[in-house]
Amino acid sequence: DFLRAYFARGAAYLHLNRPADAFADYTELLRRNPRSANALAQRGICHSRLHDENAALADFNQALEIRPNIPGALNGRGLIFFHRKQYQRALHEFTEAIRVSPDFSFAYVNRAHTEEAMGNQAAAEADLKKAKDLGLAVK
Numbered sequence: 747d748f749l750r751a752y753f754a755r756g757a758a759y760l761h762l763n764r765p766a767d768a769f770a771d772y773t774e775l776l777r778r779n780p781r782s783a784n785a786l787a788q789r790g791i792c793h794s795r796l797h798d799e800n801a802a803l804a805d806f807n808q809a810l811e812i813r814p815n816i817p818g819a820l821n822g823r824g825l826i827f828f829h830r831k832q833y834q835r836a837l838h839e840f841t842e843a844i845r846v847s848p849d850f851s852f853a854y855v856n857r858a859h860t861e862e863a864m865g866n867q868a869a870a871e872a873d874l875k876k877a878k879d880l881g882l883a884v885k
Contacts, residue, residue: 749779752774752785753788757788760791760792765792766796783809783810784816786805787806787822802826803823806819806820810823820842824836824837824853824857828863833864837857851876851880852877852882855873855882
């Protein structure tokens with residue numbers, strides 16, 4: 747019944763790039779606590795890594811309905827929009843993730859890729875610099 751253990755083990759599995767194992771832990775946590783917005787957001791990441799963007803988007807959306815300020819869910823939703831070449835929507839999601847969590851370096855990198863795809867090189871460079879300043883190793 748120690749739900750944090752499911753969450754932590756799921757995070758460890760994701761770190762080890764074992765999304766199927768992480769998915770099982772987050773699903774079990776959600777079975778026990780269906781309103782865990784963080785578990786939904788993490789399970790969305792699992793879906794993304796397992797190449798099921800529709801299921802990922804559903805989990806991100808549900809997580810954000812419960813708690814609208816989860817940077818990982820906003821970032822995940824942005825990545826889906828980016829992959830679908832819906833750049834304005836992606837840009838909005840990454841910007842919102844940054845607004846909620848100004849030190850979320852991955853959102854800066856993802857926003858930079860979106861800005862670059864939209865032809866705004868100066869903005870992309872500024873976001874990559876910010877990600878580097880936050881300590882993220884960026885090429």
